[in-house]
Amino acid sequence: MKIAFISYEYPPDTALGGIATYVEQAAQMLSHRGHHVEVFAGSSSRTGINIENSIIVHRIIGSNNSIFGEQIGQVFAERHRSVQFDVLEGPEIAANAKWAVQLVPSIPLVIKLHTPTFLIGKYSFVKPTLSQKLRWHLGALRQGKFPKPFPRWQYDPADDIERLHTLEADEIVAPSKAIADALINEWQLDYHKVSHIPFAYIPPAELLNTPINTRTDVITFIGRLEVRKGILDLANAIPLILKYHPNIKFRFVGPAWNSPRRDMNMRQYLEDKLRRHLNSLEFTGSISLLQIPELLSRTDICVFPSIWESYGLVCVEAMAAGRGIVASRAGGMAELLDGGKFGRLISPHSPTEIAEAVIELLNDPELRMGLGQAARERVLSEYNLDRIGALQEASYQRAIERRQRLGPRSATATTHPISNA
Template sequence: MKIALVSYEYPPDTAVGGIGTYVAQIAQLLQQRQHQVEVFAGSPSRSGSCVESGILVHRVQAPRPDFATAIAPIFHQRHRIAPFDVMEGGECGAETRVIVEQNPDVPFVIRLHTPSFLIDEINTVPPTWDLQARRFLGALRRGQRPTPFPQLHYNPQDDVERRLTLQADLIASPSRALGECLIDRWQLPSDRLRYLPYPYVPTPAFLEIPSTTETQTVTFLGRLEIRKGVTDFAKAIPQILRRHPNTRFRFVGQALPSPQYGVDMQQYLQRWLKPYQRSIEFTGAIALDQIVQFLEATDICVFPSLWENFPNVCLEAMAAARGIVGSTSGGMVEQLDNGRCGRLVPPKQPDAIASAVIELLDHPEVRMELGAAARARVLNCYNQDCIGQQQEALYAETISLHRTLAIH
């Protein structure tokens, strides 16, 4: 098959999250299975086409909001020269919307990640009455007309990401949690949904980390944002330290806005955790090739997200055989095999986080057994052969369905 993958995120230029990692992994997997793969991606600094790690990549220099329009003529020209059998894009940002409009002959799969409306709903913090009053009075003092804080009024009918998803021949979700959520919220047709996990091929460095480490370090790895549950993790730290006073805690990732207006999440957490600052470390954003060294230096990873689809960072921690405390809200339940490969806690429950971490610190043999089980699950369930066959079947079905619909 000749396959087009469209994604603004694609390493190394735009390796900003799990989407880029997924696209890079699936591109390599499909190429190794003798398919012709081309990637259409964004870049902050360059445009043009070149072979990167064996994959033909077409990049356009454009900010993310402009990517859908900027990449469309590049795709259209390439499709005219060497037609694609199937195209895949994500729902986030509706990045393939112009391509789909201009190339309706191409069979099209939407790969769900996490729609913007879900992220916005979780990360939006209503302003306090005090903040609203100060803003109102401040505007009056400046002789300006007070304006209200923007309110989040979501209408699925107006959502461009939903509209694009409904245009796809088939819709692939890596987790049942996300698929079922969008059947409810977006009224997606369940007969067009397919459940297909992300592939994950760990580098040898992850697999070389022994499961028997004794670092007494607990790590959060990911963007510091409300959706990731970092404030709940922070609230659990005092309880953990009372039981295990020598434990070290690391927050690894870029700081996004906090619940306090005008304060980023790292500043917010540092203020809250000031009495425990000797036990806390914030690293800020790190390069992808540094993740291994941070996982090697930790015993337990905590991912207490309010919502998570199928986080790549959890797969990385599993490959590294870490003890994992994950969230029951979203795809981590499936990743961790309903708790057989790690501990699962409900969102927004610091006491439950503390109890799970304390258990793994009290019983390192349990943590090591869970880590070994997590590594085995990654190797057995998300490997190239397992996911590759499912991905090929998805594309073949998409092509067949598109032809059938075209005839009718």
Template sequence: MRIALVSYEYPPDTADGGVATYIYQLARLLLGRGHGVEVFTAGSENAGTEIEPGGVQVHRVVVEKRGDFGPLIAEVFLKRHQIQPFDVMEGVDRFAHCRQILQLIPTLPFVLKLHTPGIVLKEINTMCDYRVPGLSLSERLAIMLKKARRKWNPYWRWMPTFIRMNILTDSERLHALEADEIIALCGDMADLIARLWLIDRSKIQVIPLPFSASPDLLAIQPNSESQTITYIGRLEYRKGVLDLARAIPLVLKQIPSARFRLVGRAMKSPDQEKDMQQYLKDWLEPYGDAVEFAGAVPPSKVPELLKQADVCVVPSIWENFPYVVLESMAAARAVVATNTGGMKDIINSPEVGSLVPPQSPEDLAQAVVALLEHPAERARIGAAARARILATYDGTKIMPAIELSYQKAIERRRQLGPR
């Protein structure tokens, strides 16, 4: 098959999260299985086409705002499709970037991957904690009222959606309805989207992400004694960094030698005058050298960061199917994550990692301390985690299901005709 992958995120220019890592790995897995693969993405400076090592052809457009990516990449896509047509296109949910392409090529089979739609982000934001430092009294009261409405309204599971967003005009939902196949990465995401978007759950398949562990990750030994707890991800509310900030003093109280390293790009904070990194720095200032902020790093630096860690934490309020969990486990690191979304699918047993409730700094701290205090158990969990990732999420296990979803999309569009 000739397969087009359309994603704003892609290394190195727009490698801002797990989507970029997924598209990068998927392109190479598909190429290795004999398919023709081309990636359509955004660049920070240089537009144009290049063939990357390994043979993946990448087309980039320069955009000032993420929302502008769809119309610009559609023009590039159409020209390329006219020269050498694609059999199927895969795109992501956020910002509905493939809608313009489908308008230009209404017969193109389309597979939509559900990563984190905007409506899910809105759901997560309603979980905001009124105890967060820096919020005004009015902001605290607003959050408390939201929580009260959710608690006492028997229809809270659907009412807030219609209040906050008209799903009938939600471009991402309309984008999904145009897809020939809708793929969720975990069961929780499929259930959530079916409820929020009022889509028949049977129309959403669940296929986890394929993962190819790099030699650098697999070379890391399970045994480590750095006393370092590492967080890798954007510094933003929904990733649970405020809960991590609350957990840090609890850990240091029991293990003063522990050190925390937070890696990732800073997003907005509760204080409009500060980004999240500065906000957390000020909050954690009393703990000085025990907390390091490394900022954003390229994907190539992740193995070294994991090598230097004893424990990796993923304290997200809600998460779909985070690549950082797969990477950390493949590096034989003990992971403490929240029992939400795909994380409870990946960490399916205490034998391969620890799960704690979201927004529970006490449970997060307790799990981290337990791992730091028992290095032999920590190494055993790390080794078992690596074995699980290799046995369950390797490309040879997942790729046949992905290829089948492409074939189903092609057949469905052939039967239905133009959109």
């Protein structure tokens, strides 16, 4: 097959998160299986065509994810005229492939679900305290204005471009059953078009060679420092853990996003909240994917207490490294850890559960190491290229057959899809 990926995120230029990791690994997997693969990606510094790790990559400089889709659509359409791609895959995020489909209405479209913007907003919203509401109203009165209602999270699926673009798909692929069920319900997706295929993962040798029997006394969080990732719950668990293990260090890896206080980013907020325990904290900021193996080799336990996570590639990386894992049961990580057989699962918004799970693994290193070894073996058996590659190829074939039956999309359908038929 001739397979095209459109994704603003793609290493190294726009390695912003799990989408970049997934697209790179999927492109490599499908190329190794004999398919012609090209990637259409964003960049902060260059425009042009390059061969990157044997994959043809088309990059354009784009200031943000939303503008990228319209720009890259033209690039894809021009390239399609000469290559004649069999299938196009894009993420639901920012509807990256929407404009490409409008320009090439006959192309079979696969949408890979990650985490839609509305879910990020829903689970990142912090309910205001009474004092915050009072400050909001008093501030308006001081300015001689009538107080408006305090901002709240709102969502209308009828106007969601990511939902409308997903409805255009010939095949919708969910990496976890959790995100499939959530969006079938929230977006009224046609469940006949939704398939469940985990992300393939090619573990770097450095991760697989990480010794299982480490004793670093370090607990690591990897991800954006934001509310949705459960960072506030971890912060509340830290004093509980230090009470029983005062020599433990907590490492936070990732960029600082907004905090509950407008005058502080999340790192500043955590440092203020945990000022009595600053000697136990380390903040690395953003790091490259190449630094992950070395960082995990200096970690005993990884904690991923997300309020919601559609999949959790950081969890897969920790599994491949054989780390002890404490993760949220809200979303895809519960499936990765098979209900807790390969790590410990905790409820969202539960600092006490986080502390209890971490203390259990600290008290019993043999248990931690056994879970780590089993987790590594699960990555190799469940998420390898042969197993996931075959599933992904079958998914593309279904998309191709559906589009062949339906014929090219109409201009109205590609601009304003109104049903999931």
